[in-house]
Amino acid sequence: MNVTGPTSCFRSLDRLSLTGSRFNEDGAGLRGRFAWIIDGATGLSNDQLTSGGSDAAWLAAFVDERLAALSEAEGADTVLRQLEDDVRSAFGDETAHVPDVNDHHAPSACLGLIELMPGEGGLLRLQGRLLGDVVVLVPSDHGIARWSDERAKPFERKTLAALGAQGHEPGQIPDAVRRQILENRTRLNQRDGYWVVNPRRPWAGQELRFEAQVHPGAPIVLATDGFMRLVDVFAVYSDGELHDRLAAGQGPDLMQELRERERGDLMAGAYPRVKTHDDATFLVMAAERSR
Numbered sequence: 001m002n003v004t005g006p007t008s009c010f011r012s013l014d015r016l017s018l019t020g021s022r023f024n025e026d027g028a029g030l031r032g033r034f035a036w037i038i039d040g041a042t043g044l045s046n047d048q049l050t051s052g053g054s055d056a057a058w059l060a061a062f063v064d065e066r067l068a069a070l071s072e073a074e075g076a077d078t079v080l081r082q083l084e085d086d087v088r089s090a091f092g093d094e095t096a097h098v099p100d101v102n103d104h105h106a107p108s109a110c111l112g113l114i115e116l117m118p119g120e121g122g123l124l125r126l127q128g129r130l131l132g133d134v135v136v137l138v139p140s141d142h143g144i145a146r147w148s149d150e151r152a153k154p155f156e157r158k159t160l161a162a163l164g165a166q167g168h169e170p171g172q173i174p175d176a177v178r179r180q181i182l183e184n185r186t187r188l189n190q191r192d193g194y195w196v197v198n199p200r201r202p203w204a205g206q207e208l209r210f211e212a213q214v215h216p217g218a219p220i221v222l223a224t225d226g227f228m229r230l231v232d233v234f235a236v237y238s239d240g241e242l243h244d245r246l247a248a249g250q251g252p253d254l255m256q257e258l259r260e261r262e263r264g265d266l267m268a269g270a271y272p273r274v275k276t277h278d279d280a281t282f283l284v285m286a287a288e289r290s291r
Helices: 055-069 076-094 150-163 175-187 239-247 251-263
Strands: 008-018 026-031 034-041 108-118 124-131 135-140 143-148 208-214 219-223 280-289
Touching (some): 008 251, 026 055, 034 280, 055 076, 124 135, 143 208, 150 175
Antiparallel strands (some): 135 219
């Protein structure tokens, strides 16, 4: 990429990702003016289709690798269009030995991609593109702004309704919940549904977009919903409080607190959730001028 004017970049301050069960299906990274967060979900097949620890782990790792390689591209739209093509092609290669792969067998992933650019008046311009319920926390003149893609929320509420409040054994998904998840996924990447990265259904261009002005050095947070349980499920912090603690380097303590709270409600009865422990990931970075 030929750059003739001032450029901007992200500088990593802190990051941590903990596995919720057997395989970590999250991802996060930054390179140059791009940063990203990934939250994978395995398809509904009992047979593994890819060479990863799980199909979602394979997809998250592939997306992470390709975003790093594409970080010199001219803009986020170009990155995402190329990523869609690369994901489709790579999944086809991975599943070439499988005689019949249905759409609902394929893994998917929530994705947050943010891009930093020079702004005006001494500020930097931040643009984001979001698919699914990953979260971006951005300082503003009015406090911490939260950006996320809410289009999956109605389907999540249906899943929680199917779960009920009776709790369930760790690692077990009740049949009613499994049926609801299967029904939800019929709306995946449909105009009246929700949008995620998927190797079988087009998605590039359907992202929720936002733009913000930030001060140089401002700490920006990317997080998966598994980590955001501290706000959204256990309700022990506000977005602003969580952001401030992460910016102060308290991420490992917050992650430990999250796991302790999950262990304190192993049956998920007091705090309803499908997975007792979910993968949890955060990335804290500073927005900077690179020259």
